[in-house]
Amino acid sequence: MNGGRTGPGLLAGRGVLRRLGGVAVVDGVDLAVRPGRVTALVGPNGAGKSVLLDCLSGLARPDGGRILLDERDITRAPCHRRARLGVARTFQQVAVFPELTVAENVQVGAEQPRPTGAGGTMAGGGPPGGDAVPGAAVPAAVAVRQRVAGSLHLLGLTPLAARPAGDLPLGVLRLVELARALAGSPRVLLVDEVSVGLDAGQVAWVARVLALVAREGAGVLLVEHDLGLVSRLAELAYVLDGGRVVTAGPIERVLSDQRVRRLW
Numbered sequence: 585m586n587g588g589r590t591g592p593g594l595l596a597g598r599g600v601l602r603r604l605g606g607v608a609v610v611d612g613v614d615l616a617v618r619p620g621r622v623t624a625l626v627g628p629n630g631a632g633k634s635v636l637l638d639c640l641s642g643l644a645r646p647d648g649g650r651i652l653l654d655e656r657d658i659t660r661a662p663c664h665r666r667a668r669l670g671v672a673r674t675f676q677q678v679a680v681f682p683e684l685t686v687a688e689n690v691q692v693g694a695e696q697p698r699p700t701g702a703g704g705t706m707a708g709g710g711p712p713g714g715d716a717v718p719g720a721a722v723p724a725a726v727a728v729r730q731r732v733a734g735s736l737h738l739l740g741l742t743p744l745a746a747r748p749a750g751d752l753p754l755g756v757l758r759l760v761e762l763a764r765a766l767a768g769s770p771r772v773l774l775v776d777e778v779s780v781g782l783d784a785g786q787v788a789w790v791a792r793v794l795a796l797v798a799r800e801g802a803g804v805l806l807v808e809h810d811l812g813l814v815s816r817l818a819e820l821a822y823v824l825d826g827g828r829v830v831t832a833g834p835i836e837r838v839l840s841d842q843r844v845r846r847l848w
């Protein structure tokens with residue numbers, strides 16, 4: 585795949601290099617997260633997937649290469665600026681505020697100023713078929729409340745809205761993180777190991793939500809060990825091993841590649 589091609593809504597890494605402890609843990613990666621699609625990033629433990637996500641989201645500064653969004657070089661843009669540009673992520677180690685309620689955690693994501701022209705499931709302020717107010721003439725506080733409500737609804741979290749996040753199990757916290765990311769109507773969503781700690785029903789729910797997010801125009805990058813979930817959702821995949829892309833392409837071809845099968 586051509587990781588260097590650019591265009592509206594496209595997040596691309598070009599020759600991304602990240603050294604940790606003197607070792608290139610991400611080593612010259614070209615990758616593209618295309619709008620309206622789920623792209624998978626898979627590979628064995630320690631392959632460099634999370635570090636690459638850190639470089640794409642702005643949590644880490646690459647030691648070489650570039651990150652592009654809409655053909656703009658955002659390599660040096662910090663996390664919060666990328667978030668404002670519409671790049672959202674979830675974390676392998678869930679990162680919620682335990683003392684805040686579920687709704688307050690989601691509100692943190694909803695308060696990101698929304699990028700103009702953003703697509704996405706919650707861009708209209710509510711879930712599909714929900715009570716979104718169309719048009720832009722909605723007061724900011726009302727719009728935030730709508731996005732929080734829409735995002736909670738989408739992830740099935742409305743009944744837990746007032747519960748402190750610190751009281752809730754890991755699986756629910758993953759949903760809270762995802763709701764927070766979606767509340768900002770991201771154009772690009774980076775999802776790190778979302779299935780860990782979820783039961784089968786929650787995984788199916790998340791799969792439906794991610795498919796919807798992509799269908800409504802956002803680019804989704806799914807870092808995931810659950811290859812069942814990957815094959816159900818992703819159209820394209822990159823396989824990382826030792827910090828390098830060993831193969832990339834349409835999901836069926838990648839997952840049937842003998843080299844890939846030997847990695848697990």
Ligand SMILES: Nc1ncnc2c1ncn2[C@@H]1O[C@H](COP(=O)(O)OP(=O)(O)OP(=O)(O)O)[C@@H](O)[C@H]1O
Binds near residue numbers: 627629633
């Ligand atoms: N802060 C750090 N300092 C030094 N090395 C690190 C640091 N963070 C990650 N690494 C190393 O970088 C490599 C890539 O780690 P990374 O977490 O990106 O792998 P991964 O593909 O996400 O693995 P997993 O599937 O187990 O989460 C590993 O060898 C890891 O030990």
